[in-house]
Amino acid sequence: MSALNINGKDHSVDADPAMPLLWVLRDILGLTGTKYGCGIGECGACTVHVAGKAVRACKVTLAEASGHDVTTIEGIADSHPIVHAFAQLNVPACGFCTPGQIMQAVAFVKQKPDPEDDDIVQAMQGNICRCGAYVRIVAAIRQAVGADR
Ligand code: FES
Ligand code: FES
Structure with a gap:
């Protein structure tokens, strides 16, 4: 056991x-x-x-x-800022990669709460999205950390 x-x-x-x-x-x-x-x-x-x-x-x-x-x-609560931002920006297309993307992003923003876009891209580059939602994924993470610039 x-x-x-x-x-x-x-x-x-x-x-x-x-x-x-x-x-x-x-x-x-x-x-x-x-x-x-x-x-x-x-x-x-x-x-x-x-x-x-x-x-x-x-x-x-x-x-x-x-x-x-x-x-x-x-x-991960529905109220988590990452989950909220993914929903608000309609990030998922088929949605298959979304749980993994969210888990990667939640751990990343905990470790780096004020990331630049390059940091986000680097942190998320191992998470493949076959639907190509990468621009929305980065935008959602940026929105979740309150750095929509
Ligand atoms: S299923 Fe584990 S990394 Fe692809
Ligand atoms: S939303 Fe379809 S694989 Fe990412």
């Missing part, structure tokens, strides 16, 4: 410790807001927070996540 705290709730998970956290979240715990894109750490669709850091859940094992606080998109 592995102990996980996810979105403030304790869970005991009976699974192979080498199982990717993404599998645990989606297939065992039913937290399907976190998306499976590439499975090799290259697209960012599966981004969650482990111990407050944005990580790719397809590249983190259950054993590595055990004992740490995990936050998924289900743990």
Whole structure:
């Protein structure tokens, strides 16, 4: 049994410790807001927070996540400024990448609350959007940090 705290709730998970956290979240715990894109750490669709850091859940094992606080998109309030700005600026097209984009952005603005556009682009460049919503993603993050300039 592995102990996980996810979105403030304790869970005991009976699974192979080498199982990717993404599998645990989606297939065992039913937290399907976190998306499976590439499975090799290259697209960012599966981004969650482990111990407050944005990580790719397809590249983190259950054993590595055990004992740490995990936050998924289900743990981010609708009232969070990033979520609010994504909705206000109609960022999602198909929406598949959006949970990962939001998780990456939430961790980023926590660490850098007053970013320049270049900082935002750099922080988000590992999160692929097949619909090409990149301009709106940057605009939403800029709006969320109150730096609409
Ligand atoms: S599914 Fe994890 S980075 Fe693409
Ligand atoms: S909104 Fe479709 S992949 Fe980003």
